[in-house]
Amino acid sequence: MHFDLVANLQLLVSGLAVGSIYALVALGFVLIYNAVGVVNFAQGEFVMLPSYIAVTFLLPAVTVFGTIVHWQLPVIAAYLLVLLLMAGFALLFNRIAYYPLRDRGWLPVVISTIGVSIFLRNLAQLTWGSQPLVMPSLFSADTISLGPLQIRPQYLLVIGVTALLIAFQYLLFERTTLGKQMRATAQDRTTARLIGIRVGRIVAITFVYSALLGTISGLLVAPIFTVTKEMGALIALKAFAASIVGGFGSIPGAIVGGLAIGVIETFGGFYISSAYVDAIAFVILIAVLLVRPQGLFGERVAEKA
């Protein structure tokens, strides 16, 4: 196959956009893991649920529990409302699925998050039905042409917003007291408590922040992927793999892992075979783990004799 610069640039944009979504969801995984030491398997539903709520607020008519609703709110109001509702949902999630089980080890909490995931998917089907819903795009044009390159503005938005969020997160963690408290809680909850950090509150804030990352991912991909009850689970699976490639627990690792999986599977689909896209992504995952079991950015942990 000859080298086609335009096709390669097009692939790069798509790969980065898809990878950005993986990265955002992977960040959600990592933040909660760092804060409470468990993997939140309902992270995908933090993407799916806000997408459904947003589409309900935005579309002229949506069937909710068999009743047609006609909210059609302005976009900004709808997005803010979704963010607010998801922040509330994250607090509830923390209170119901995590907090009562926090002292019972990691397994009950993991099972609890899996339970919430299944519950939310079924709730979505009962609430909105099985029909995929289409989120209106923020852009009137489907594509913009840059010379021979045809780029979807939504993809550029995904990449741009992800870059901004990463910058925001860096500032939050490095320059603010709240960020430092979150980092301290992630590193050692007992010591954090001893130095006066209200660990429970910081954990709740971490859940909210993680849910908001999922919400933003959902709002970004819904116009591209359509809104279905499975949409979050599909993204979460790749995001989980991305966070492992990057080194579970590592924030830069989650970002690099997400982007890498997105780009590799897009190029792999083009240059090797689209039938093996998933296989390519997971072969890389295995290869990385064989060479660096701690992941690309993970810290080496040795068992004491």
Add this chain to the structure above:
Amino acid sequence: MRIDRKKFLATSSAAAAATAVVGFPAIVGAAPEPIRLGSIPCLTGSNALLGQQEHEGIQLAVDELNARPGKVYNDRPFELVEEDATNDNQSAVAALNKLLGENVSAIVCPVLSTQIQAMAPVMKTHEIPWMTGGTAVKNTQLGVPGLFRLRASDGITAAAMTNFAVKEKHAKKVAIMHASDAFGTGGADQIVLNLKKMNMEPVANEQYPKDAKDFTAEILKIKSAGADALLLYVQNPSDTAIILQQLRSLGFTAPIVGSPSLANQTAMETAGKNANGAYACVDFIVGFNSNVATHFLTAFYQRYHHQPDVGSGSGWVYDAVNCLAAAYKRQHATDPKQTIAALRGTKNWEGVLGKFDCDGEGNMVHAVSVGQIEDAKLNLVMKVTG
């Protein structure tokens, strides 16, 4: 209040007599035993939409038959026993095993060919009518006695799609894009076979993995191969909508000819303007307004307040239930073996999807048509007889 022995006996006797008078007729003249009809739609999981459409079509047919004088057969109504096939083969087999313990007389199978093929080893051991809408050619060649297909097979639709692209649209470089499930791969294989008969090879044959959402790589490969027609074999309505959206946004302008699922009502509505101009080969005659089809469309809309998906969703199951009821009447029995014999004798029976004639493999539908999508509606382009 005190009741003495005499009073107690008198009261008890009166109560027993009253029970005998009132209660016995209910036993003596007991309602005829219902005919238990099994169904295994995908009610949950990523294909829940297809399952919902199946459920709606079956329920409509069952309720209509139960409401008519004489009910389904000999005053016996249908009793629907439903199990969820969810989204994977293991669940479908588990649902099937559960249903087989429910003393059902016939089973309407899930529409997914991959699930039919997974269920086949169990189905082979039970001689009851199996009604399927799975279109993979292989389904009726699995050696399952009593398996009947209520839709045109992929052999017919793939041939019609290929002929339409090559002969009507004069395509010289045909590309294929398909899902990795049994439906997608089976359909793509049939297209390749038909192209070979015309001494052609696909310039690209792109299979995408289950649950993929970005198709840039596949579309760019198809574009860079210089395809002048794209044949699409995809079952999932959400995938169909996303692929059409991405084909348009990446500037693919050659004719798109899809399998019946491209004209799935939900797929057309979800894809919106991106589906406009695309062709779909469907296993019913577009615009064929037989009395049965007209009644089905009207009754369905009145009941559910949305358009049915005629092909892959509600239409074929509606036909399956009515076809069974017609077989009971012809055979004057509901015994599964006799029903299978009666179904094999189906000739010129009119259903929503057209005229039904059973061939040696149990295929009932042999005619398809090509339509063009415009604003979520399919307009007839040409009829094709398989």
